[in-house]
Amino acid sequence: MRRFLSAASFFVVLLLVWQWVFQAKVWSPVLLPSPMQVAGYLKNAIEDGTLGHATVITMSRLLTGYFFGIIVGLPLGLLTARWNLLRDTLGTTALGLQTLPSVCWVPLALLWFGQTEAAMLFVVVMGTLWSVIIATETGVRNVPPIYRRAALTMGSKRLHIWLKVIFPASLPFIISGMKQGWAFAWRSLMAAEIFVTILTGFGLGQLLHYGRELSAMDQVIAIMVVIVVIGLLVDKILFSPIEKFLHRRWGTSQA
Amino acid sequence: MFRHRTVSVIEELQLVPPSKLGIEDVSKTFRTATGEVLALDRVSLQVNEAEFVCLVGPSGCGKTTLLNIIAGLEKPDSGMVLADGKSVTSPGRDRLVMFQEPALFPWLDVLGNVLFGLKLKPNLTNKDRRNVARYYLELVGLTRFEHANIHELSGGMKQRVSLARALAPNPRVLLMDEPFAALDALTREQLYGDIQQIWKARRKTIVFVTHNVREAACLGDRVLLFSPHPGRIQEEFAVDLPRPRDINSVDLAGYATKIMRALKSFSPERAAAAV
Numbered sequence: 102m103r104r105f106l107s108a109a110s111f112f113v114v115l116l117l118v119w120q121w122v123f124q125a126k127v128w129s130p131v132l133l134p135s136p137m138q139v140a141g142y143l144k145n146a147i148e149d150g151t152l153g154h155a156t157v158i159t160m161s162r163l164l165t166g167y168f169f170g171i172i173v174g175l176p177l178g179l180l181t182a183r184w185n186l187l188r189d190t191l192g193t194t195a196l197g198l199q200t201l202p203s204v205c206w207v208p209l210a211l212l213w214f215g216q217t218e219a220a221m222l223f224v225v226v227m228g229t230l231w232s233v234i235i236a237t238e239t240g241v242r243n244v245p246p247i248y249r250r251a252a253l254t255m256g257s258k259r260l261h262i263w264l265k266v267i268f269p270a271s272l273p274f275i276i277s278g279m280k281q282g283w284a285f286a287w288r289s290l291m292a293a294e295i296f297v298t299i300l301t302g303f304g305l306g307q308l309l310h311y312g313r314e315l316s317a318m319d320q321v322i323a324i325m326v327v328i329v330v331i332g333l334l335v336d337k338i339l340f341s342p343i344e345k346f347l348h349r350r351w352g353t354s355q356a
Numbered sequence: 357m358f359r360h361r362t363v364s365v366i367e368e369l370q371l372v373p374p375s376k377l378g379i380e381d382v383s384k385t386f387r388t389a390t391g392e393v394l395a396l397d398r399v400s401l402q403v404n405e406a407e408f409v410c411l412v413g414p415s416g417c418g419k420t421t422l423l424n425i426i427a428g429l430e431k432p433d434s435g436m437v438l439a440d441g442k443s444v445t446s447p448g449r450d451r452l453v454m455f456q457e458p459a460l461f462p463w464l465d466v467l468g469n470v471l472f473g474l475k476l477k478p479n480l481t482n483k484d485r486r487n488v489a490r491y492y493l494e495l496v497g498l499t500r501f502e503h504a505n506i507h508e509l510s511g512g513m514k515q516r517v518s519l520a521r522a523l524a525p526n527p528r529v530l531l532m533d534e535p536f537a538a539l540d541a542l543t544r545e546q547l548y549g550d551i552q553q554i555w556k557a558r559r560k561t562i563v564f565v566t567h568n569v570r571e572a573a574c575l576g577d578r579v580l581l582f583s584p585h586p587g588r589i590q591e592e593f594a595v596d597l598p599r600p601r602d603i604n605s606v607d608l609a610g611y612a613t614k615i616m617r618a619l620k621s622f623s624p625e626r627a628a629a630a631v
Contacts, residue, residue: 245459251453251455253447254429254452255521256476256477265472269464270461270463350465352505
C-alpha cells in the first residue's frame with residue numbers, strides 16, 4: 102500500500118507539472134495541450150469506439166505475429182543449439198539480423214507484400230523471431246552438463262531430456278528472450294502502422310499518424326499514453342508472473 | 357485389450373536384489389592439450405552384492421572416470437563392466453549416480469526432483485509415484501520440505517534430496533562421486549550415520565569415490581587405493597569393524613592411518629594435498 106501510494110503520488114506530481122507548464126504558456130497550446138484536453142480526447146475516442154477498435158486491430162496483429170515468431174523461433178533456437186552447422190549458419194544470421202533495427206524491415210515488407218496485413222505480420226515476426234532464436238540458443242548452451250548426465254542415469258532419453266530437462270533449464274533465458282522479442286515486435290508494429298496505411302484496419306499507429314497529419318496534439322499524446330500503458334500492462338500481466346515464478350524457484354532475486 | 361499391470365506401492369518399495377559388479381581390464385585414455393593421459397590402466401575389480409566399496413586416491417587417479425564408466429556415462433577404450441553378468445553400455449536406472457555437486461533441477465521443487473526418475477518408471481500410477489517419493493523423503497528426513505525450492509536448502513539438505521532422488525527408482529547399485537566433499541564437517545558426520553543406516557535398510561551395492569581417507573574407512577567394507585598416472589588400483593584394505601561406525605573412533609583411526617601411509621608412499625606431495 103505504501104509503495105502504491107508513493108507511486109501514485111509520483112504520477113500525480115507529474116500531471117501537476119504538466120498542467121503548470123501548460124498554464125504558464127511555455128509552449129503554444131497547439132504543441133502542448135493540457136492533461137484535460139488529452140483526457141477529453143481519450144474519453145471521446147473510447148465513447149465512439151475509435152480507440153477500442155484500433156486497440157483490437159493492433160493487438161491482434163501484434164499477438165498473431167508475436168506468437169508466430171515464438172512458435173517458429175523456439176524450435177529453431179533449440180535446433181541451433183543442438184547442431185553446430187545450424188549454429189554457424191542460422192545462428193550467425195539471427196545474430197546479425199537481431200542488430201538490425203526492426204523498423205528497417207518496413208520498406209522491404211512494403212515492396213514485397215504491398216499495403217496488406219501480410220506486410221504488418223512480416224514486420225512483427227521479423228522483430229520477434231531473431232531474439233527468440235538467440236535467447237533460446239544461449240539458454241540451451243548455458244544448461245550445466247550435469248543436469249543432462251543426471252537425467253541420463255535416471256533413464257531419460259533424447260526427446261524426454263529436451264522437453265523435461267534442457268527446455269525447463271533454459272527457461273530463464275527463453276523468457277527474457279521472449280520479453281525482448283515482445284518489445285521489438287511492439288516497436289516494429291508501431292513503425293509499420295505509422296508508415297503503412299492499409300485498408301484492412303486502423304491500428305493505434307495509424308491513429309498516431311493521423312494525429313500528426315491533423316496537428317491534433319491531444320490525439321498524438323493520448324495515443325502515445327495508450328501505447329505505453331499497453332506495454333506496461335502486458336509486462337505486468339504476461340511476463341511478471343512468469344518471472345516471479347522463475348525468480349522464486351531459481352532463487353535468483355528477491356521478487 | 358493389452359493393459360499394463362500396475363505395480364502397487366508395496367511392491368515398488370520392496371528390496372531389489374543388489375547387483376554384483378565386474379570391472380574387467382578397463383582402460384581409458386583422455387586427450388588433453390598437453391598430450392594423452394592414461395586415466396585408467398587395465399583396472400579390474402569385483403564388487404559383491406550389497407557391498408560398500410570405497411575408491412580412494414589423489415585427484416587425477418581416474419576414480420571418478422571409473423565411476424562414470426560403471427554408470428555408463430563414459431565408454432572404456434578397452435575392457436568392460438558387467439552388472440550381474442550383463443555388459444554395461446549405457447546409463448540405466450539400475451545404476452544411479454549421486455554427484456559431488458548436487459545436480460538437482462532448480463525448476464522443480466524437492467518432491468518434483470525425487471519424482472523425476474519415478475516418472476520414467478512405467479506401471480506406476482501417479483499417486484503411487486508420489487507416495488514412493490514421500491517414502492524416500494522420509495528416509496532422508498526431509499518430509500517437511502517436499503514443497504521447498506532447491507535454492508532454499510542447505511548443502512547437506514541438497515545432498516539428502518540427491519540421495520532420495522537416486523534411491524527412489526529403486527536401483528541395484530548406487531554410485532557416489534565425492535557426495536560429501538563440499539559439506540562442513542558436522543553435516544558430513546551426520547550423513548555418515550544416515551548413509552550407513554540407509555544402506556542397511558535398502559541393501560544396495562555402493563561404489564563410493566572419495567579423497568577423504570577417514571571417510572572411506574568409515575563407510576567402506578573395502579577401501580581400494582588408486583594411484584595416478586596411470587590410474588591403477590594400488591592396494592586394497594578390508595575394513596573389519598562393526599557397524600554403525602563412528603568416524604571418530606580409535607579403531608577407525610587405525611585403519612585410516614594405515615591407508616594414509618600407503619597413499620603417501622606412492623605420492624607424497626599429492627597425499628599431503630588430499631588430507
